[in-house]
Amino acid sequence: MSNINLETGNRLDIQFNKDGLAPAVVQETISGEILMFAWVNSEALETSIKSGFATFWSRSRQELWKKGETSGNMMKIQDILVDCDQDCIIYKVEKTAGGACHTKNEKNEYRHSCFYRKVNLENGKLVYVEK
């Protein structure tokens, strides 16, 4: 299970899955809040590094997805963290405008984070997270 070459040293060697993808968690640096979860392929990761803006692979559209390219709600890459076995990354970002989520709140604004609900641990129902 454990792979010393992946866990140590300085070689970036992301273990993309059989579809060529790896999970990417997006975290707002200043608040620590997790904004969204998406997928990257090697091109998306490379584009994020080179352009400085969070880029993903859209599984539904099967194309490179430069977050905020149409909405203007881009995310500036501040750091890219990699886990021990190099099969997951974190984009630490600063949002340039608007919300990270494609859904809107009751004020008709894009939600800051996709994680706007939590499980009520007593009854298993979802409740909205108060901000």
Add this chain to the structure above:
Amino acid sequence: MSNINLETGNRLDIQFNKDGLAPAVVQETISGEILMFAWVNSEALETSIKSGFATFWSRSRQELWKKGETSGNMMKIQDILVDCDQDCIIYKVEKTAGGACHTKNEKNEYRHSCFYRKVNLENGKLVYVEK
């Protein structure tokens, strides 16, 4: 792409993938730090809710994985967040002891987080994150 029934309302309806799994991000509540990334099936999620301790599905061992059951480094569930399209969850946790990662640092201690390296955005190499 968008599914109003998943995005609104209070019904927990996790969209497990074709292997019956969904990604789970583990975040330490007090620090906001992301500790690890793993997978859950419906049994693991249910066990986390009922037991109050973070539980996953081990893809390598193909079994329920109660984190810390052998090491003692368990994680108390404080909240479970769900994203808009209900295909990713966050376990917000309090660690009861030790590190979240199976790798050890230079002091021979289990690392606090699996995300102990970041990409040097200039040259694409990995560097250790200073704590």
